[in-house]
Amino acid sequence: LFRSQDVTVTTSFAGAAGIVDVAFAVNDGWSGAAVLVLSGGPSPITVPVEVKRGAGSGQIRVPAVRAWSPQDPHLYRLNVRLGGGGTPIDDYPLKVGVRTVEVRGSEIRVNGKPVFLTGFGKHEDFPMHGKGLDLPVLVRDFELLRWIGGNSFRTSHYPYSEEAMMLADEYGFLVIAETPGVSLAFSDPQPVIEARYRQLEQALGELVHRDKNHPCVILWSLANEPILKPFRDPGPAAPDAVEKGTRFFERLFARARSLDRTRPIALVSVQGGPAEWVGQGDVICVNSYNGWYTAPGNLDEVVVKLEKEITALRARHGDKPMFFTEFGADAVAGVHAHPPEMWSEDYQAQLIEAYWRTLRGHPYIVGAHPWAFADFKTAQSIMRVGSLNQKGVFTRDRRPKLAATRLRELWTAKG
Missing domain, CATH: 3.20.20.80 (Glycosidases)
Structure with a gap:
């Protein structure tokens, strides 16, 4: 369902927390429920998202974030999943480094x-x-x-x-x-x-x-x-x-x-x-x-x-x-x-x-x-x-x- 290269991730900090903003597009103006899942920390973080007319966005707050740097190039795993529950109808994975x-x-x-x-x-x-x-x-x-x-x-x-x-x-x-x-x-x-x-x-x-x-x-x-x-x-x-x-x-x-x-x-x-x-x-x-x-x-x-x-x-x-x-x-x-x-x-x-x-x-x-x-x-x-x-x-x-x-x-x- 995803168009090629249409997921955009930007990261920032709020004190000791990391902020991961995700925007994505879906083919054919699809609408429905989606979920963002970030793993690689103590436990996965899940954020529900509503996709409207092919566009969705959400923000993930990562407490005590492990920032990506040359000294510690830690990568989280982000999954953008379409579907409201059970087996997703599509799953787009990518690795994410939180840094500015x-x-x-x-x-x-x-x-x-x-x-x-x-x-x-x-x-x-x-x-x-x-x-x-x-x-x-x-x-x-x-x-x-x-x-x-x-x-x-x-x-x-x-x-x-x-x-x-x-x-x-x-x-x-x-x-x-x-x-x-x-x-x-x-x-x-x-x-x-x-x-x-x-x-x-x-x-x-x-x-x-x-x-x-x-x-x-x-x-x-x-x-x-x-x-x-x-x-x-x-x-x-x-x-x-x-x-x-x-x-x-x-x-x-x-x-x-x-x-x-x-x-x-x-x-x-x-x-x-x-x-x-x-x-x-x-x-x-x-x-x-x-x-x-x-x-x-x-x-x-x-x-x-x-x-x-x-x-x-x-x-x-x-x-x-x-x-x-x-x-x-x-x-x-x-x-x-x-x-x-x-x-x-x-x-x-x-x-x-x-x-x-x-x-x-x-x-x-x-x-x-x-x-x-x-x-x-x-x-x-x-x-x-x-x-x-x-x-x-x-x-x-x-x-x-x-x-x-x-x-x-x-x-x-x-x-």
């Missing part, structure tokens, strides 16, 4: 407490089969993320599998869920931009409706690295490219906020990207590559340039929390150099550590995600040794590089 997420000043707060996001952007990619879902690899990745001391990841640059979101709920990872809007260029003709908008708005709606009930999802990312013109276009950008992009994202942010008012929303900007675009987000998310694409090979300049970048972002965007969603360097596994040189594990590890220590010196920076979790396959290019992006701190088959052990030391250190 908000931006308050320069902080991201989960359950009212500030969090700092450690982890990575990653890809659904592995040798032999390439891109796609691989359940044993997914478990291995999450175990490695836990081992290294990470608490979060970004679904760069597309929605990941439902299984990944379900498992993240179980592990307690915090997820930045991203649309497939990658490297959108705004020097294109307006009809092309408009067609792209319609496609991305549809993808955004599908993402939010599928993943809205996952407690792991704490932030929606609407795009990754939108640009004025394609990277390899030698010509100038269109004079109205910034304006076109600003209007595009004004519409998309408004649409996202209409779909979900319980989570912050952002887009991920390329280093030096238009402030008018990234500034529309609740969190300022930036990909930054000092020491690699900017001042390549010069570790001495990394911190100087990064500090200038942070200062400029703070001056432009005020008190909004700042999140460095990508930084790093390619490293070919097994290559070492002293002094550190580009493409060596030593250079990658030192660059990432320099970023980490600098970012942690600013209280308004709420996250640091080196790029990337693991090496992944790319097209052939003079920039891609072995047709791989080798910025991973793990190899494509998940062996740790020097940067992985260095990050583990930094992320698991006490105090």
